[in-house]
Amino acid sequence: MGRKKVKLAFIENASSRRVSHTKRSHGLAKKTQEMSVLCDVDACAIIYGKDEQVPVVWPSSETEVRRIINNYKSKYGIGQSSERQLDQQLLLNQTVKKTQEKLARIQRKNRELQMENMATDIMTGKSTLDQVAPNDLGDLIWVLEDRMKAIKYRICNWENNSNNPHFLNPNANHGDGMMEAIFGVVVRKRIVVS
Amino acid sequence: MGRKKVKLAFIENASSRRVSHTKRSHGLAKKTQEMSVLCDVDACAIIYGKDEQVPVVWPSSETEVRRIINNYKSKYGIGQSSERQLDQQLLLNQTVKKTQEKLARIQRKNRELQMENMATDIMTGKSTLDQVAPNDLGDLIWVLEDRMKAIKYRICNWENNSNNPHFLNPNANHGDGMMEAIFGVVVRKRIVVS
């Protein structure tokens, strides 16, 4: 992907290696997130090296990462003897497992929606950055970037619909100002509870 | 990537979801491996869900996975509060801020151009004043005043270029009448995206 086919080997040049690292780790995180949404599975990616100060991790929420890894461990017994695995199997009956899975699914969904709401709050000035928990910052970036893309898309297609309904409709609620014209109706996402 | 753009949402259809899962998890694993080779970093990806019997993990060596995760934990102290964590928070904060600023910039730019378009619409009669939201009137005035200045300038210099191409060119579209002669070609502004 790119001007040239790159051979699969350590990139000697330090600066282009760093560039590559940035681009690729971003892409990897994105794909991990997409995977988890599209197929509703637990997915997690961890990338770190001595060069990079900050490890790239998805999801960025520590709690989520821990949950996914621990769950993976207990499910597939990483580094555990097979006897231990058997114990686990006995301990966790099907119902419990199913319930856990359901819970996890809801939690993932809920988290997504929380991020959406948070992004809206921040963009509309309802809340400020320092009110955001550190754990949520990373995921928040994703949502913001998504929104930016949506905006860019809208901007690109602006000329095609000169009589934009939001823009010209006199009945439209303009209380949210341009926000609405750009984002469409600004609504709070309803958080799923079950 | 594919015949159609797929929207980022749970794939309802079970069979295509499974196909997607297979393809994407494979791709994710590949990219994780490439990342680790190209940049010589520790990288690890874990994907699992109830549907899939076998979790997709890279690297496939359990030992490696354990090493990477443990190393990550001890290096970046998952669930531990330390200076490093603070650093991370600061960095994330900066990233969010940057993203927000970028977003704000785009929004500002977008608004300017919207006003331009609105002004054009009004001057060409495509829309009328009462279709403009009250919130937008103030900004609209600025744009109109700017245009008036430009018009005055053009009028002042009119005599200097008697054979104005727009004015005399028989192939030019004169549908917009004087508008075009004064403003130049009347086009919708192409909105800048970044």
Add this chain to the structure above:
DNA sequence: GGCACTATATATAATTG
């Protein structure tokens, strides 16, 4: 060195057998 852009390689959604 970082960012925006462009050309190209890759990944993958449909489609077909």
Add this chain to the structure above:
DNA sequence: TCAATTATATATAGTGC
């Protein structure tokens, strides 16, 4: 349902500020 193929979307290597 799968495997191979094809058409397209996306990721990203290089380029020019």
